[in-house]
Amino acid sequence: MxxxxxxxxxxxxxxLALLGVPVWLLTRPTPSALPPASAPIEPEKxxxxxxxxxxxxPARLAVRVANLPSVESAGPAxxxxxxxxxxxxxxxDLAVFGTFDPAAGNSALRVEVRLARRTLADSxxxxxxxxxxVVKIPKP
Amino acid sequence: xxxxxxxxxxxRGGSVSSIMNKPLIASVFFAWTTFAQAEPLRVASLSxxxxxxxxxxxxxxxxxTEIVKPGVDPHIYEPTPGxxxxxxxxxxxxxxxxxxxxxxxxxxxxxxxxxxRLVVGGDVVKPIEAACEGHEDHxxxxxxxxxxxxxxxxxxxxxxVTAQICDAFVAADPAGKDAYEAKxxxxxxxxxxxxxxxxxxxxxxxxxxxxxxxxxxxxxxxxKDNGFEIFAVQGISTSDQPSSQKVKRLxxxxxxxxxxxxxxxxxxxxxxxxxxxxxxxxxLGGVLCADGLGSDAAATYEGMMKSNVxxxxxxxx
Numbered sequence: 001m002x003x004x005x006x007x008x009x010x011x012x013x014x015x016l017a018l019l020g021v022p023v024w025l026l027t028r029p030t031p032s033a034l035p036p037a038s039a040p041i042e043p044e045k046x047x048x049x050x051x052x053x054x055x056x057x058p059a060r061l062a063v064r065v066a067n068l069p070s071v072e073s074a075g076p077a078x079x080x081x082x083x084x085x086x087x088x089x090x091x092x093d094l095a096v097f098g099t100f101d102p103a104a105g106n107s108a109l110r111v112e113v114r115l116a117r118r119t120l121a122d123s124x125x126x127x128x129x130x131x132x133x134v135v136k137i138p139k140p
Numbered sequence: 141x142x143x144x145x146x147x148x149x150x151x152r153g154g155s156v157s158s159i160m161n162k163p164l165i166a167s168v169f170f171a172w173t174t175f176a177q178a179e180p181l182r183v184a185s186l187s188x189x190x191x192x193x194x195x196x197x198x199x200x201x202x203x204x205t206e207i208v209k210p211g212v213d214p215h216i217y218e219p220t221p222g223x224x225x226x227x228x229x230x231x232x233x234x235x236x237x238x239x240x241x242x243x244x245x246x247x248x249x250x251x252x253x254x255x256x257r258l259v260v261g262g263d264v265v266k267p268i269e270a271a272c273e274g275h276e277d278h279x280x281x282x283x284x285x286x287x288x289x290x291x292x293x294x295x296x297x298x299x300x301v302t303a304q305i306c307d308a309f310v311a312a313d314p315a316g317k318d319a320y321e322a323k324x325x326x327x328x329x330x331x332x333x334x335x336x337x338x339x340x341x342x343x344x345x346x347x348x349x350x351x352x353x354x355x356x357x358x359x360x361x362x363x364k365d366n367g368f369e370i371f372a373v374q375g376i377s378t379s380d381q382p383s384s385q386k387v388k389r390l391x392x393x394x395x396x397x398x399x400x401x402x403x404x405x406x407x408x409x410x411x412x413x414x415x416x417x418x419x420x421x422x423x424l425g426g427v428l429c430a431d432g433l434g435s436d437a438a439a440t441y442e443g444m445m446k447s448n449v450x451x452x453x454x455x456x457x
Contacts, residue, residue, distance in 0.1 A: 090347050133336060
């Protein structure tokens with residue numbers, strides 16, 4: 001060994017390189033495979049969803065998308081239409097509300113969701129007084 | 141009341157002596173029915189959630205003893221000799237199953253010997269796979285299968301277990317069939333209402349915000365039902381130890397996804413989570429009940445679910 005300085009240099013370099021591997025593994029930047037939760041959505045992925053609420057009797061109607069302000073009827077009404085621009089690859093759920101006169105007894109609230117004239121969801125909820133539920137819009 | 145009516149029919153037109161005996165017979169039957177009602181079905185529970193369901197279904201006909209109490213970490217719990225005695229004296233033992241109680245197989249022979257009927261919730265639920273991400277990074281001090289044992293975070297699973305407990309009570313105490321079934325039906329209705337309440341609350345959360353960073357991976361069923369992604373510091377058990385590399389990766393993920401809040405658990409030391417909040421800027425969103433019921437408002441199943449959902453929505457909206 002004493003007579004081979006190049007070999008000694010090689011061995012020292014190899015040893016340092018081996019020690020560096022775990023350090024590099026611990027400290028290397030790992031790019032996230034997933035997009036940020038609040039990443040802006042590309043405009044071409046947005047779509048306009050039309051929502052139509054139909055009540056079996058006059059009621060205060062409202063529909064809400066995520067944490068946006070809800071769209072409400074001005075007073076008791078038998079229908080309410082609204083449109084929402086949402087991410088087409090993962091549309092939000094709709095919270096729908098119909099506040100009926102309790103004296104009206106069992107009442108129905110129908111919710112239709114359309115995209116480009118195609119019906120994506122059509123649900124009817126029954127109850128008395130406040131009829132409320134969530135409509136999930138299927139992914140395209 | 142049916143007993144007295146039957147006596148009355150038999151005695152109608154009977155002899156004097158039989159009429160004189162009527163109060164005596166009635167007293168004997170009254171004492172017998174009173175005694176029968178005074179002896180409740182003895183139920184022990186290794187699950188705080190199942191204990192709550194059992195109390196609702198059994199009402200005054202059952203006496204529920206919680207072996208594992210709220211606030212105790214069930215992942216590391218082992219029954220004491222006193223607990224084993226209590227279990228041996230019971231008629232029914234409720235357990236979560238799916239590997240949640242690592243000691244359950246050891247208990248089985250003594251249960252059979254003592255004639256204790258074992259009701260395992262995990263037998264009637266739809267299990268999901270336990271998240272295996274990062275398992276190469278840490279060790280398991282706790283024994284569990286490849287399924288996630290925290291089934292109670294899905295209300296539909298709890299509905300199935302409600303029916304299971306009702307059936308077990310009817311089998312052990314057929315005289316209480318009507319009472320058990322009526323209470324179970326009432327509970328099923330409450331669970332359906334709770335399910336709708338959860339949907340309505342979570343509808344206020346944009347889907348991109350539905351990311352849960354928690355102490356350990358206990359909310360998989362909740363995530364599956366409600367479209368959440370889970371990032372857990374620990375694995376499926378509280379005894380799983382995360383490596384520094386895993387914590388580092390998690391910090392990077394939280395930063396990249398701009399997660400607003402992360403959540404501690406009612407039985408966990410949130411020290412690691414606090415370190416993560418310091419490095420990511422995410423806030424500590426509150427405390428979730430992951431391994432069973434909590435205290436105060438979260439002391440019932442409905443209360444626990446409402447507490448968890450409210451905490452999540454408030455922190456992530």
